[in-house]
Amino acid sequence: MDAGTSLRFLPGVGPARAAALAEAGLHDVWDLLHALPRCLGPPPPLVESGAIPAATAVRLRARVLSARPVFGGGRGRGMGLEALLERADGYALKARFFNAGYLRRHLLPGEWYLWEGRSDAEKAAVLLHPSFVHLKQGADEQPPAEAACRVAYRAVAGVSERTLVALVDAALEGTLDHLADPAGSDDVGHRRALLTLHRPESAAAYEEARRALAARELLALAWRMQARRSAQVGMPGRAWRWDDAIHARALARLPFALTAGQAEALAALRTDLRAAQPMYRLLQGDVGSGKTALALLASLAVIADGAQALWCAPTAVLASQHHAFAARCLVGTRVRTGLLTGGTPAAERAQLLSDLAARRLDLLIGTHALLGEAVEAAELGLVVIDEQHKFGVAQRAALVNRAAQHQGWAPDLLLLTATPIPRTLALTAFGDLEVARIAGRPPGRSAVATALFRAAGATQLAAPLRAAIAAGGQAYVICPLREDASEAGDDDVAPVADATSVTRALAKTCPELAIGLLHGALPEREKLALMAEFAAGQLHVLVATSVIEVGIDVAGATLIAVLDAERFGLAQLHQLRGRVGRGTMPGRCLLCHRATEAPERLQILLASDDGLAIATADLAARGPGALLGTAQHGALALRCADLVRDLDLLQDAHAEARRRTAAGEAMPPGLARLLTGGSGLLAGG
Numbered sequence: 001m002d003a004g005t006s007l008r009f010l011p012g013v014g015p016a017r018a019a020a021l022a023e024a025g026l027h028d029v030w031d032l033l034h035a036l037p038r039c040l041g042p043p044p045p046l047v048e049s050g051a052i053p054a055a056t057a058v059r060l061r062a063r064v065l066s067a068r069p070v071f072g073g074g075r076g077r078g079m080g081l082e083a084l085l086e087r088a089d090g091y092a093l094k095a096r097f098f099n100a101g102y103l104r105r106h107l108l109p110g111e112w113y114l115w116e117g118r119s120d121a122e123k124a125a126v127l128l129h130p131s132f133v134h135l136k137q138g139a140d141e142q143p144p145a146e147a148a149c150r151v152a153y154r155a156v157a158g159v160s161e162r163t164l165v166a167l168v169d170a171a172l173e174g175t176l177d178h179l180a181d182p183a184g185s186d187d188v189g190h191r192r193a194l195l196t197l198h199r200p201e202s203a204a205a206y207e208e209a210r211r212a213l214a215a216r217e218l219l220a221l222a223w224r225m226q227a228r229r230s231a232q233v234g235m236p237g238r239a240w241r242w243d244d245a246i247h248a249r250a251l252a253r254l255p256f257a258l259t260a261g262q263a264e265a266l267a268a269l270r271t272d273l274r275a276a277q278p279m280y281r282l283l284q285g286d287v288g289s290g291k292t293a294l295a296l297l298a299s300l301a302v303i304a305d306g307a308q309a310l311w312c313a314p315t316a317v318l319a320s321q322h323h324a325f326a327a328r329c330l331v332g333t334r335v336r337t338g339l340l341t342g343g344t345p346a347a348e349r350a351q352l353l354s355d356l357a358a359r360r361l362d363l364l365i366g367t368h369a370l371l372g373e374a375v376e377a378a379e380l381g382l383v384v385i386d387e388q389h390k391f392g393v394a395q396r397a398a399l400v401n402r403a404a405q406h407q408g409w410a411p412d413l414l415l416l417t418a419t420p421i422p423r424t425l426a427l428t429a430f431g432d433l434e435v436a437r438i439a440g441r442p443p444g445r446s447a448v449a450t451a452l453f454r455a456a457g458a459t460q461l462a463a464p465l466r467a468a469i470a471a472g473g474q475a476y477v478i479c480p481l482r483e484d485a486s487e488a489g490d491d492d493v494a495p496v497a498d499a500t501s502v503t504r505a506l507a508k509t510c511p512e513l514a515i516g517l518l519h520g521a522l523p524e525r526e527k528l529a530l531m532a533e534f535a536a537g538q539l540h541v542l543v544a545t546s547v548i549e550v551g552i553d554v555a556g557a558t559l560i561a562v563l564d565a566e567r568f569g570l571a572q573l574h575q576l577r578g579r580v581g582r583g584t585m586p587g588r589c590l591l592c593h594r595a596t597e598a599p600e601r602l603q604i605l606l607a608s609d610d611g612l613a614i615a616t617a618d619l620a621a622r623g624p625g626a627l628l629g630t631a632q633h634g635a636l637a638l639r640c641a642d643l644v645r646d647l648d649l650l651q652d653a654h655a656e657a658r659r660r661t662a663a664g665e666a667m668p669p670g671l672a673r674l675l676t677g678g679s680g681l682l683a684g685g
C-alpha cells in the first residue's frame, strides 16, 4: 500500500463504501491521511467515588435501577426518558434523555453500563443525555482503555466513525513510513505531524502538529500566488520615462494639489512604472481619499511615453464619472479619451474599439464587464481596475495576459480598492501584490457625523431630509431592497425597506422635494441621467439601493440615511457614509433601525472613522467573503491553517515561496495537492 492506493483496496472497503468515501472526497490513501480530525482533548475523568460536580463532563460505571418515560423530558415537548442509576459504591443519580423514549428498550434494569455525559448545571446528580455502553460482564468489567486525547472525524455518510478510524489506522500503519514530505524536504516532520494529528497524545501535541501541517499548507498557498504572479510578470514590462518634466505637466492638469498621503502613494507608483518589471500593485485608500487622481497621473505618464491606458470600473455610472473627471482634467491637451459602457450604441462601440487598436485613442474607460472581453489596444501600457474585488482574478489575468501575448511585453497593472484590508487578509488574498496606501483625505473633509436613528420607513425621515435640504445640501436614502418583497401593501409595515415604496411614501409626505429613484435594474441610460441630475443639484433626494455604494462622487450631498442599516455589513456602511461630506459642507449619516434597541453591531461605526478598524471587526464577525466578495474568498478554503492564529506562518511561507521561486524551483506536486481541499475534515468540523 502507498499513498496512491485506492481506498477500494483497503480491508473492509467494498464498492458501496468506496463510493461513500469518494462522495466525501476521499479517493485514495493520501486523501484519507490528509483528512484531519478535530481535537476533542482528553476523555472526561472516570468518577468512581464521591459526588459528581455540577456542569461537568464525566464518565462512570453504574447500573440501571429503573427507566420510565417522562413528558417533555424537561425541554417542553416530546417524550423524554429518565433512568435511575446506582454506582457500585451506592451513589444514586439519574440519566435524563430528551425526545428519546425509544432508548428505553436499550436500558435494561439491573444491567451495568459505562456512562459518559455532562452533569446538569444545577442538579449535579443528573446526567443530561449521556452516551452509554453496555458492560456485559457487569460491575467488574473495566472500562475500555481510552486514548489520552480524543479526535473526531467529519461524518462521512454511509461510513461509521468506527470504520473510518479503522481505515485511518490501516493507512497510517501501511504507508506512513514511506510518505513523502509535500514541501520536498526529506525529514520526517510531515509524517510525524500526520501521525500526531490522527492519534494525538495531548491537545498540545495536536496543536503543534497542526501548525506543522498549516505551515506546509500556507507554503502551498504562497507558492501558488508567486506562480500566478510570475506567470503574469514572466514577460518583461516597460520602463516608462516618467521624468520630472512629464511629472510636472501631469500634476498641472489636476484641479487641486495632492495631499501628502497621495504624494507618498504616487511616489511608489512612479518607482514601479519606471522599473522594467511590470507593476502589480494594489492602491488602497479609504473612500474619498482620491485614488482616481493617482490613476490619472499614472496613465498620463504612460501616455506621454507613447502607450495607451485602459480603466475598468464596476458600473457604468462610475465609468462615466471617471471619464468626466479625466476629460475635465485633460481639456486643451492632445490626450484622446473614450467611454465604453453597456449603453454605448453598437456603431460607436465598434469605432472606439477600432480607435483603440489603431492607436487613435489614448485612454479608454469602461465597465469591468465590457473590458473583460476581447479588447485590443495597439500598445497597452497600463490597466487600472477600480474596486478590484468586484473583478474576478481570472478575468484580470486574462486581460493582462492577452495584451502581453499580443505586444510581447506585459502592461502594468494598478488595482484600486476602498476596502481597507486587514493585514491577515492582505497577505492571504493579495500576497502576490504590492500594496500602497493613501493615508488621510483631501483637505477640508471632516468625519461624517454618524448617528443611530429610529425609523421604520420614509415618514420619519421627513424632518432630517427637510433640514438637510433647507441648509443647502442634498440627501441619499439607501434601502436594502429594490421592491417590496412582502405581500403587505402598507409602506410602513413592510418588513424591510424597499426603494420603490420608500420613494412613493416620501413623495407623498414631502411633495415639495424633487426625489429620484435609482436601482440596479434601471436601464443604464436612465441611471446615468439620474446621477447627472442629482450631481447638478436638480434633485434633492436620491432614493437608492446599494448600487451607489462604490465611488459615487457628488459634492453637494450632505445627508445619507440608511434604512434597516443592520442589513448591511459594517465595511459597506462605512463605504456608504463616505458618499457624503465630499464637498465643503459637513456630512451626516443616519443609521436607521426599527427596533427600540439599536443593533449593537452598529456601535463601532459611531465610535470609529477608521476604515481598517471597521473592516477588521467585519472580518471577525462575518468572515473574508463579506469583505472580498466571493470572487476571491474561494481561495481561502484551507485544510487546517487558521488565518488569524497562523499569521506568522503565513509570513514565513511567503518568504520561503519567494526564495524558492526565485531560485527557479517549481512547486512540488505534493504541495499543490494540499490546496485541493474539500476533504479537510476540519473544515466541516
Ligand code: ADP
Residues within 6 Å of the ligand: 256, 257, 258, 259, 262, 285, 286, 287, 288, 289, 290, 291, 292, 293, 418, 442, 443, 551, 553, 582
Ligand atoms: P476615491 O479614492 O474614493 O475613489 P476619488 O478619487 O473619487 O476618491 O476622490 C474623491 C473626491 O476628492 C473627488 O471629488 C476628487 O476630485 C477629490 N480630490 C481628490 N484628491 C484631492 C485633493 N488632493 N484635494 C482636493 N480634492 C481632491
Ligand code: MG
Residues within 6 Å of the ligand: 291, 292, 386, 550, 551
Ligand atoms: Mg473611487
